[in-house]
Amino acid sequence: MPYVDEDLGELDVDLFIQQPAPGGEGVVVAGTCPRCHGATRTLFPWGRPGAGTKGALRLLFGRGATQKAEDGPEPLLSEVHFCECGHAHPHSPPDTSFLGCGASWRLRR
Template structure:
């Protein structure tokens, strides 16, 4: 994202696993660099740091229901469409990359520890409409 957050990144807030509820600011999704998923970008509602999470798509042919692809010898392919509404139902975590004070060595993400759901998802591609949690 190119715009700056309205509130600067709070680098001094201590790590705390907290549910921040629903993030009010919009998040943007784009295809991942390898095309095998999407990257959801926005600002953490707790520390206001820029966060980006890569979400991998399920690959047909890699699970029990994909034996037909395995038998046919066709390589697995990612699902072509993005279910942006699903992104509003998922719980997201701060991955701002800043090691906030008191960050445990075994923390699953480098960030402030916040988690949230996204209220508004905007596509990085102008051909897709915005998706609101409803």
């Protein structure tokens, strides 16, 4: 399957899980890419603007490392998610910082 920058729209939030990162540096959202069906997981770090993937909503995380997941905005629902399946799909742009099929989506309840 070639890389295609494709917005898949809104998906059921139950398809993904959100859990604290093992090192406590943020929240990990994990699930299966709806396009290539690869296992994808993305770390949304606390308090590190500019880290990770794009999105102005990341600024909302800049409230300190003691922020608990329950108190903050949920990356699960507030962020746009990108496939990070780790597979080098053909035709991937050379400037991407992660490997995926190019799919992006939002989650909703």
